[in-house]
Amino acid sequence: MNHTIVITGANRGIGLELAKLAASKGHRVIATARSAEKAAVLKEAVGSKGAVLSLDIAKDESVTGFASSLKELGVTAVDILINNAGVYLDDDVAFESLASKMILESFNTNSIGPIRVTQALLPLLKKARAPKVASVSSLMGSMADNKAGGAYAYRMSKAAVNMFTRSLAADEREMTVITLHPGWVKTDMGGDRAPLEPAKSAEGLWTVIESATPDDSGKFFNHAGRELPW
Numbered sequence: 211m212n213h214t215i216v217i218t219g220a221n222r223g224i225g226l227e228l229a230k231l232a233a234s235k236g237h238r239v240i241a242t243a244r245s246a247e248k249a250a251v252l253k254e255a256v257g258s259k260g261a262v263l264s265l266d267i268a269k270d271e272s273v274t275g276f277a278s279s280l281k282e283l284g285v286t287a288v289d290i291l292i293n294n295a296g297v298y299l300d301d302d303v304a305f306e307s308l309a310s311k312m313i314l315e316s317f318n319t320n321s322i323g324p325i326r327v328t329q330a331l332l333p334l335l336k337k338a339r340a341p342k343v344a345s346v347s348s349l350m351g352s353m354a355d356n357k358a359g360g361a362y363a364y365r366m367s368k369a370a371v372n373m374f375t376r377s378l379a380a381d382e383r384e385m386t387v388i389t390l391h392p393g394w395v396k397t398d399m400g401g402d403r404a405p406l407e408p409a410k411s412a413e414g415l416w417t418v419i420e421s422a423t424p425d426d427s428g429k430f431f432n433h434a435g436r437e438l439p440w
C-alpha cells in the first residue's frame with residue numbers, strides 16, 4: 211500500500227537517502243528542507259508524485275507555514291512522519307567552553323523541532339489508518355550507553371527527544387512512536403571516517419519503520435533493528 215510520508219531535513223545526508231528510498235517504493239514523499247527552492251536533488255528524488263516543501267524545524271512560524279502548505283497541497287492524512295533533521299553543534303567542544311547559546315540551539319532543533327512538527331501534523335497523523343512517528347535520535351542520547359562523556363549539548367538534546375518518544379507513545383496508543391539510531395554514518399555530520407554509507411543506513415532505518423507495529427511503540431532501535439537501551 212502506498213503511504214504519505216513526511217521527512218524533515220531531507221536535502222542531504224540520511225534524510226535525502228530516506229526520501230529517495232521511500233519514493234522508489236511508490237510512496238508519496240513530502241520531503242522538507244530549510245531552503246526547498248535550493249533542493250533540486252530532492253525534487254528529482256521524490257518525483258512527480260511527491261513534493262518538496264520549506265521547513266525550518268527550529269522556527270514556530272516555519273512549522274505553521276508548512277502545515278498550511280500541506281493543506282494547500284490537499285494532503286488529508288500523513289501515514290509516517292520521520293523527524294530526521296538535526297544538528298551536532300558541540301562536536302569537539304570541551305565542557306569548559308560550552309556556551310549556553312549552543313545548548314539552547316541544540317535543544318531548539320533536536321528536541322523541540324520534532325515536537326513542533328509532530329504537534330502540527332497530529333491531526334493529519336490521526337487521520338491515517340496506522341500512523342507512525344519515527345524520530346532519528348542517536349545512541350549518544352542514551353543515558354545507559356554513555357560511558358564516553360562529552361558532547362553535552364548534543365547528548366542532552368537527543369536524550370530529550372528520546373523522552374518525547376516515550377511520552378507520545380504512552381499518550382497516543384493508536385500510533386506507533388519510535389526513536390531510531392542510524393549508526394555512525396558518512397554524512398556531513400558523521401564525517402569521512404564513519405563506516406556506514408547513508409544509503410545503507412537509510413535502508414535499515416526504512417525496514418525498521420516499515421515493520422514497526424504498535425507493540426514497538428515507545429522503543430529505541432538502531433538501523434539494524436536491534437533494540438537499544440534508553
Ligand SMILES: NC(=O)c1ccc[n+]([C@@H]2O[C@H](COP(=O)([O-])OP(=O)(O)OC[C@H]3O[C@@H](n4cnc5c(N)ncnc54)[C@H](OP(=O)(O)O)[C@@H]3O)[C@@H](O)[C@H]2O)c1
Pocket residue numbers: 218219220221222223224225243244245265266267268269294295296297298319323346347348349391392393394395396397398399400401404
Ligand atoms: N551521521 C551520523 O553518524 C549520525 C549518528 C547518529 C545520529 N544522527 C542523526 O541523524 C539525523 C540526520 O543526520 P545526518 O548525518 O544526515 O546529518 P547532516 O548530513 O548534517 O544533515 C542534517 C540535515 O538536517 C537539516 N537541518 C538541520 N537543522 C535544521 C532545521 N532547523 N530545520 C530543518 N532542517 C534542519 C539539514 O539542513 P541544512 O542543509 O539546511 O543544514 C540537513 O538536511 C540527525 O538527526 C542526526 O542527529 C546522525
